[in-house]
Amino acid sequence: MSKPHGRSSSASSTPVKRNGKAASSTAALPQTPAPRPAPDDRDAWKAFWAALGQPWRTEPEIDSNRQAELARCRAIDPDIEQGIYPFSGMKLSRADVEWLLATHESKHGPIHWSQQEREGIDLRGADLRRVNLQGLPLAGIHGGLIWFRGKPETAEQREAAAVHLEEADLSRADLRGANLRFAHLERADLYWTHLERADLNGAYLVGADLQWAHLERAYLLDAHLEDTDLRRIRLDSAKLENVVLSDGNHVSPQFADIQWGNVNLAVVEWSQMKMLGDEQQARQETREGVVKSKAVRLKEYEQAVRANRQLGTVLQGQGLNEEAARFAYRAQVLQKTVFRIQSLQSGIALRKRMQSLGAWLFSWFLFLIAGYGYRPSRSFLAYLLVISGFATVYYLLGHAVGPTLSPLGAFVFSMTSFHGRGFFPGNNISLDNPLTVFAALEALVGLIIEVTFIATLTQRFFNR
Numbered sequence: 001m002s003k004p005h006g007r008s009s010s011a012s013s014t015p016v017k018r019n020g021k022a023a024s025s026t027a028a029l030p031q032t033p034a035p036r037p038a039p040d041d042r043d044a045w046k047a048f049w050a051a052l053g054q055p056w057r058t059e060p061e062i063d064s065n066r067q068a069e070l071a072r073c074r075a076i077d078p079d080i081e082q083g084i085y086p087f088s089g090m091k092l093s094r095a096d097v098e099w100l101l102a103t104h105e106s107k108h109g110p111i112h113w114s115q116q117e118r119e120g121i122d123l124r125g126a127d128l129r130r131v132n133l134q135g136l137p138l139a140g141i142h143g144g145l146i147w148f149r150g151k152p153e154t155a156e157q158r159e160a161a162a163v164h165l166e167e168a169d170l171s172r173a174d175l176r177g178a179n180l181r182f183a184h185l186e187r188a189d190l191y192w193t194h195l196e197r198a199d200l201n202g203a204y205l206v207g208a209d210l211q212w213a214h215l216e217r218a219y220l221l222d223a224h225l226e227d228t229d230l231r232r233i234r235l236d237s238a239k240l241e242n243v244v245l246s247d248g249n250h251v252s253p254q255f256a257d258i259q260w261g262n263v264n265l266a267v268v269e270w271s272q273m274k275m276l277g278d279e280q281q282a283r284q285e286t287r288e289g290v291v292k293s294k295a296v297r298l299k300e301y302e303q304a305v306r307a308n309r310q311l312g313t314v315l316q317g318q319g320l321n322e323e324a325a326r327f328a329y330r331a332q333v334l335q336k337t338v339f340r341i342q343s344l345q346s347g348i349a350l351r352k353r354m355q356s357l358g359a360w361l362f363s364w365f366l367f368l369i370a371g372y373g374y375r376p377s378r379s380f381l382a383y384l385l386v387i388s389g390f391a392t393v394y395y396l397l398g399h400a401v402g403p404t405l406s407p408l409g410a411f412v413f414s415m416t417s418f419h420g421r422g423f424f425p426g427n428n429i430s431l432d433n434p435l436t437v438f439a440a441l442e443a444l445v446g447l448i449i450e451v452t453f454i455a456t457l458t459q460r461f462f463n464r
Contacts, residue, residue: 115140120140143183222244373459
């Protein structure tokens with residue numbers, strides 16, 4: 001597994017050597033601790049904790065009464081059948097969690113995620129809504145019902161064990177190996193959070209921010225990820241079976257720059273998605289009530305293009321060609337809008353503006369003629385429209401300037417002219433006759449449509 005990076009020191013505590021043995025930097029408190037700072041001196045407390053090798057602690061220590069209360073709760077034996085857990089329904093603060101971590105297992109402190117023989121603190125059923133838990137070492141915590149193969153469990157038991165972390169700030173926290181089955185993480189901030197090997201089966205992550213999060217080998221079966229920001233997350237070897245990715249409007253989360261790795265995408269119901277969240281965001285005229293600038297709109301549309309192309313490439317690599325084609329087509333449609341916004345930007349050189357305008361017009365042409373190679377029926381429709389249109393012209397001109405053509409004759413003449421093989425029986429038609437001129441024009445139009453159709457199909461099927 002790749003080494004995490006860009007994390008706070010709390011999430012990547014490096015073992016230090018003591019008496020020739022590796023030990024966690026969050027080991028036991030000294031036997032004779034230094035004098036505690038004043039309760040309201042937060043900066044002094046931070047320095048105090050850092051000196052004790054606990055840089056993840058930022059809050060003043062809770063008072064003795066609260067410590068005793070938490071200690072009594074921690075001693076409660078869990079009862080899954082009755083839904084009884086040490087902190088079930090209790091509102092906990094960051095200071096409470098810091099104390100529980102520091103005094104975990106007779107002051108051995110929080111576990112390192114690789115310490116398989118130890119278990120993290122038990123927060124099942126606890127109320128941590130909107131609590132700032134940023135950067136805390138929460139590896140291996142219990143925040144959901146433990147799953148036993150073959151043992152039945154009820155929805156009530158799952159809900160009783162689920163920790164409540166709605167709108168909590170868990171950015172850069174270490175939750176590797178955590179049990180968060182059916183946990184409530186709606187709208188939680190999980191920016192750059194480490195969730196490797198975490199059990200998120202059935203977890204409610206609706207509206208959560210998972211940008212840059214590490215989910216390698218995490219379990220996401222039956223998880224709810226509607227309206228979730230998944231940009232730049234790492235999903236290598238994650239399990240996504242039965243994941244709910246689209247909301248009631250069939251809009252997915254934001255997918256730009258996800259590192260899919262070897263995750264199996266065949267288990268996802270891609271047909272439920274009509275639009276990626278990146279595109280939905282780009283199409284909105286305002287953000288937080290403020291009209292978007294052209295620069296912001298351009299950036300968002302470019303991101304939407306990238307998200308659709310990346311997903312299409314990954315899906316095609318796994319043999320999901322039909323789904324891949326759908327997202328690749330959406331990318332081309334959005335790129336058309338990118339060209340338009342680029343041509344309307346202020347302060348750019350005339351040459352660049354004209355290039356963007358030309359690209360926009362050409363993109364429109366490819367869209368109408370062949371759907372960028374993903375809608376070949378449009379080429380057939382264009383073929384019929386051109387032939388029918390020119391046939392009408394030939395029929396009217398024949399009656400006006402001669403020679404006269406029947407409706408069927410006009411249609412046959414148009415069809416042969418389209419393919420550059422126009423002919424007319426007899427010798428009474430000159431090269432400057434309007435019929436000849438329009439036949440030559442139709443041959444040019446036919447050549448452009450044929451070349452465009454072949455080129456777009458070649459690019460689609462052969463990636464050239």
